Amino acid sequence: MSLKETIIKERLPKHIAIIMDGNGRWAKQQGNARIFGHKSALKAVREVCEGCAELGVGYLTLYAFSTENWNRPKMEVMALMDLLVSAINTETDTLIKNNIRLNAIGRLTDLPEKVRTNLLEAIDKTRNNTGLTLTLALSYSSKVEIVEAVRKIALDVEAGKMSADSIDGDTVNRSLYTNGMPDPDLLIRTSGEYRISNFMLWQLAYSELYFTPTFWPDFDKEELYKAIVDYQQRERRFGKTSEQLCDGI
Numbered sequence: 001m002s003l004k005e006t007i008i009k010e011r012l013p014k015h016i017a018i019i020m021d022g023n024g025r026w027a028k029q030q031g032n033a034r035i036f037g038h039k040s041a042l043k044a045v046r047e048v049c050e051g052c053a054e055l056g057v058g059y060l061t062l063y064a065f066s067t068e069n070w071n072r073p074k075m076e077v078m079a080l081m082d083l084l085v086s087a088i089n090t091e092t093d094t095l096i097k098n099n100i101r102l103n104a105i106g107r108l109t110d111l112p113e114k115v116r117t118n119l120l121e122a123i124d125k126t127r128n129n130t131g132l133t134l135t136l137a138l139s140y141s142s143k144v145e146i147v148e149a150v151r152k153i154a155l156d157v158e159a160g161k162m163s164a165d166s167i168d169g170d171t172v173n174r175s176l177y178t179n180g181m182p183d184p185d186l187l188i189r190t191s192g193e194y195r196i197s198n199f200m201l202w203q204l205a206y207s208e209l210y211f212t213p214t215f216w217p218d219f220d221k222e223e224l225y226k227a228i229v230d231y232q233q234r235e236r237r238f239g240k241t242s243e244q245l246c247d248g249i
Contacts, residue, residue: 003225007055011232013185015059016052017207019199020044022191022215029215035079040217042087046094051221053098053132055228059181060134063199067107067141081111084138085118092122099131105177106140135181142201149175178203186231188224190216208234 020041027037045062052060064084070077095102102123108116119138152175156162162171173179183203189195192213196204210227212219 003222003229004055007225007228008232009056012055012057013208013228013231014057015061015182015184015186016057016227017061017063017184017187017200017204018048019063019187019189019193019197020216020219021189021193023217025191026215026217034076035083037215037217038080038083042083044216044219045087046091047220048224049100049132049134050098051224053100057132059184060132061105061137061181061184061200062135063137063140063197065106065138065140066198067110067139067144068198070110070139081115085115088115088118088122092125095122095126095134096129099129100126101129101131101133102126103133103135104138105135105145106138107144108138110139133181135178137199140177140199142198145177146202172202176202183207185236186210186227188212188227190214190219206236208236 023037023041024034025037026040027034030036048062049060065080069080092102104119104123108119111119119136149172153162153167153171157164157167178200183205184200184207187196187200187204187207188210190212192211194211208231210230212223212227214223
């Protein structure tokens with residue numbers, strides 16, 4: 001029996017989030033420049049998107065570029081932006097063919113105009129697709145997201161649209177970039193690092209975390225299946241006891 005066949009379709013994570021890490025180190029191991037690793041990583045993105053779509057996962061979020069990444073060498077950042085435009089233009093037809101809806105979260109106004117224009121066009125072209133929702137986190141910072149949410153809520157209180165006493169978890173959820181999306185059930189981080197790195201700090205409160213030493217360019221469907229099988233072997237209690245879960249409480 002293949003690894004894919006051991007996956008229980010009724011217990012699939014609704015939302016998988018991935019911190020794609022290790023492109024630069026992978027490239028160095030090959031004796032190449034870091035950008036070679038970023039280019040090679042596109043294959044992993046295709047593999048994971050296809051794998052999730054085939055299984056029936058509803059949401060896939062990829063941490064593609066953080067606000068901190070703007071501090072990398074200027075040439076690398078420029079190359080990454082060019083690569084992003086190329087990937088969007090190349091893959092949009094494939095997304096449409098596979099019924100995948102593209103989405104993006106983060107400070108999109110920080111992106112170069114060419115990137116933002118191409119991204120928004122691709123999002124518009126795929127908006128009616130009903131399969132997997134692929135979200136790219138670009139110029140993303142969870143701390144900034146939370147600060148912006150707090151500011152938005154404060155303005156609503158100041159304007160009399162709500163009272164401070166009425167603020168709850170749902171209020172915060174509606175003010176985040178991810179409004180309308182379920183929280184990730186599973187977070188995957190590649191390359192052997194054990195950090196969340198300012199990614200979806202609010203949304204990951206009860207997510208299962210899976211860390212693999214595999215560098216992102218080598219991550220494929222089989223690696224995805226391994227993560228999902230591991231996820232399905234865990235007991236998700238959400239603060240309850242095992243006995244409560246067994247009793248359906």
